[in-house]
Amino acid sequence: MFEQIVFYSFAAMLVFSASMVVSMRNPVHAALFLILAFFTSAALWLLLQAEFLAIVLVLVYVGAVMVLFLFVVMMLDINVTVIREGFARHLPVGIGVAIMMLLSMGLIVGSKQFQLVQPEDLNKFDPQFSNTQELGLALYTDYLYPFEIAGAILLVAIIAAISLTMRKPRTHKTPKPEKQVSVRSQDRVRIVKMESEK
Amino acid sequence: MIESIYEMIRSYLLQPAAHFLVPATFESEALYTLEVLVKIAAILIPVLVVVAYITYAERKVIGFIQGRIGPNRVGFFGFSLWGLGQPIADAVKLIFKEIIVPSGANKFLFVIAPILSLAPSLAAWAVIPFSENLVLADINAGLLYILALTSLAVYGVIIAGWASNSKYAFLGAMRSAAQIVAYEIAMGFALVGVLIAAGSLNLGNIVMAQDGSIFHWFWLPLFPLFLVYFISGVAETNRAPFDVAEGESEIVAGFHVEYGGMAFSIFFMAEYANMIMIAVLTSIMFCGGWLSPFQGIPLIGEPSLFWLLLKISFFMFLFLWFRATFPRYRYDQIMRLGWKVFIPITIVWLVVAAVLVVADVPPWFN
Numbered sequence: 001m002f003e004q005i006v007f008y009s010f011a012a013m014l015v016f017s018a019s020m021v022v023s024m025r026n027p028v029h030a031a032l033f034l035i036l037a038f039f040t041s042a043a044l045w046l047l048l049q050a051e052f053l054a055i056v057l058v059l060v061y062v063g064a065v066m067v068l069f070l071f072v073v074m075m076l077d078i079n080v081t082v083i084r085e086g087f088a089r090h091l092p093v094g095i096g097v098a099i100m101m102l103l104s105m106g107l108i109v110g111s112k113q114f115q116l117v118q119p120e121d122l123n124k125f126d127p128q129f130s131n132t133q134e135l136g137l138a139l140y141t142d143y144l145y146p147f148e149i150a151g152a153i154l155l156v157a158i159i160a161a162i163s164l165t166m167r168k169p170r171t172h173k174t175p176k177p178e179k180q181v182s183v184r185s186q187d188r189v190r191i192v193k194m195e196s197e198k
Numbered sequence: 199m200i201e202s203i204y205e206m207i208r209s210y211l212l213q214p215a216a217h218f219l220v221p222a223t224f225e226s227e228a229l230y231t232l233e234v235l236v237k238i239a240a241i242l243i244p245v246l247v248v249v250a251y252i253t254y255a256e257r258k259v260i261g262f263i264q265g266r267i268g269p270n271r272v273g274f275f276g277f278s279l280w281g282l283g284q285p286i287a288d289a290v291k292l293i294f295k296e297i298i299v300p301s302g303a304n305k306f307l308f309v310i311a312p313i314l315s316l317a318p319s320l321a322a323w324a325v326i327p328f329s330e331n332l333v334l335a336d337i338n339a340g341l342l343y344i345l346a347l348t349s350l351a352v353y354g355v356i357i358a359g360w361a362s363n364s365k366y367a368f369l370g371a372m373r374s375a376a377q378i379v380a381y382e383i384a385m386g387f388a389l390v391g392v393l394i395a396a397g398s399l400n401l402g403n404i405v406m407a408q409d410g411s412i413f414h415w416f417w418l419p420l421f422p423l424f425l426v427y428f429i430s431g432v433a434e435t436n437r438a439p440f441d442v443a444e445g446e447s448e449i450v451a452g453f454h455v456e457y458g459g460m461a462f463s464i465f466f467m468a469e470y471a472n473m474i475m476i477a478v479l480t481s482i483m484f485c486g487g488w489l490s491p492f493q494g495i496p497l498i499g500e501p502s503l504f505w506l507l508l509k510i511s512f513f514m515f516l517f518l519w520f521r522a523t524f525p526r527y528r529y530d531q532i533m534r535l536g537w538k539v540f541i542p543i544t545i546v547w548l549v550v551a552a553v554l555v556v557a558d559v560p561p562w563f564n
Contacts, residue, residue, distance in 0.1 A: 028360060032307075032357075051337070051338070051339050052339055055339055055342045055343055058349075058350075059342065059345055059346040059349055062346075062349070063345075063346060063349025063352075063382070064382075067349075067352055067353070067356070067375060067378075067379055070356055071372070071375055071376075074356070074360050074368075074372075075372070130338040130339075130399075132338060132339055132342070132399055175530060177531070177534065
């Protein structure tokens with residue numbers, strides 16, 4: 001009963017904030033609503049007793065990804081009216097993509113891998129059960145190769161992103177701390193002894 | 199002692215309240231809610247009092263370091279009492295000031311930003327263990343929860359800078375956001391080192407893994423991570439010498455330049471609450487929490503809350519000492535220190551810590 005009230009209020013908030021993300025005029029407000037959407041979905045995951053995933057969602061997406069996102073969005077001068085042009089023209093394509101997404105999500109959630117744990121199985125674990133430990137055991141034993149491949153792909157993406165910023169040869173001057181530290185007063189200042197004027 | 203006081207409150211206040219005020223079907227739920235509320239108050243009221251008085255301590259300590267007296271006028275009932283009434287006078291002044299919203303500012307975000315910066319640092323207290331049994335929420339993913347909440351503190355700063363509709367505030371927010379994101383990575387890696395050494399995400403278990411003596415605490419096997427964590431903590435709270443977010447000489451007061459009255463003082467409280475949080479976390483992760491440094495010796499070797507308070511006070515004093523001692527870092531030097539010095543150190547020491555754990559190196563891991 002109580003759990004259902006919590007679920008429906010968070011679900012309603014999630015749907016509301018997700019629709020605000022795509023309908024807000026101000027991109028900063030849209031990004032803030034996306035943060036709210038992440039928070040509410042983390043709350044829903046907590047209800048499913050997936051505390052590790054819920055906290056990691058907040059830590060990674062809200063704490064790191066969205067900070068950078070907000071950072072960029074605040075500095076860009078995005079003209080919303082230009083982006084909004086051709087909303088009606090692109091609508092059929094958009095609806096098509098949305099249906100495809102919905103279908104593929106349905107297929108994935110309905111697949112055999114997602115039916116391993118039934119909702120009633122959740123209640124048989126005691127409160128001290130640590131799903132962090134279970135996830136770690138599963139990831140580093142049964143799913144070690146997929147996990148490492150995912151890690152390698154992420155590493156490639158990081159290197160690619162960094163190398164994209166270094167396409168141009170470096171023209172600007174950068175301070176060299178080791179040189180700055182090793183400077184002595186004799187290199188910079190020359191004290192000249194002079195006869196005093198009368 | 200604290201347990202017996204709590205038992206008295208529970209049996210003479212909470213149980214009658216739940217019994218007489220709520221229908222019998224909800225009595226146990228109401229009692230549970232009341233218990234949690236009392237525990238939250240028991241944690242947060244001392245925290246807020248300490249936040250008020252750490253401002254006084256800061257002015258006094260920095261005054262003594264610089265050969266001044268510090269605040270010494272405002273007292274109680276005509277006695278000056280070394281200026282002990284100063285924080286209360288400041289609070290009363292700030293409460294009665296008007297909150298001015300700049301023209302063109304986003305009113306909702308402008309008001310909510312200080313709350314967003316204070317709330318995470320107060321919410322993180324939920325999982326802090328004060329002794330073996332004194333903890334509000336003894337959850338398995340405690341360390342993860344702390345990491346998630348401390349990563350949220352940056353939103354208050356960014357939103358305040360953006361919603362103020364002011365160039366100086368926005369510049370301060372951008373500086374601060376870049377700095378917090380950079381140092382958060384080093385802090386996270388340092389805590390991963392603690393996690394490897396303790397083998398648990400539960401903060402109580404992390405403290406118990408350091409059981410033994412002062413040389414069993416994690417500051418010794420994880421010494422570089424300990425230094426990186428505390429220095430990153432200073433940077434994360436935007437304290438001197440990393441306080442370019444405020445940078446009075448260039449950008450007036452940074453992200454909170456447009457704030458006045460209570461809205462400003464909530465930012466101020468958030469800064470000090472974050473400082474206390476970093477001091478508490480450093481004590482728990484690296485300095486044995488409530489364990490005694492003289493473990494094994496009778497009487498002073500007993501684990502107790504007072505050891506934790508002593509350690510917290512020491513790290514709080516370091517914050518004040520740093521502010522009185524070091525000149526402000528230049529911005530590019532801050533970024534260099536975060537990305538090119540701290541993060542490589544933590545990554546190397548993670549490998550070392552893993553080797554120490556796997557090889558069962560005594561006296562820490564066996």
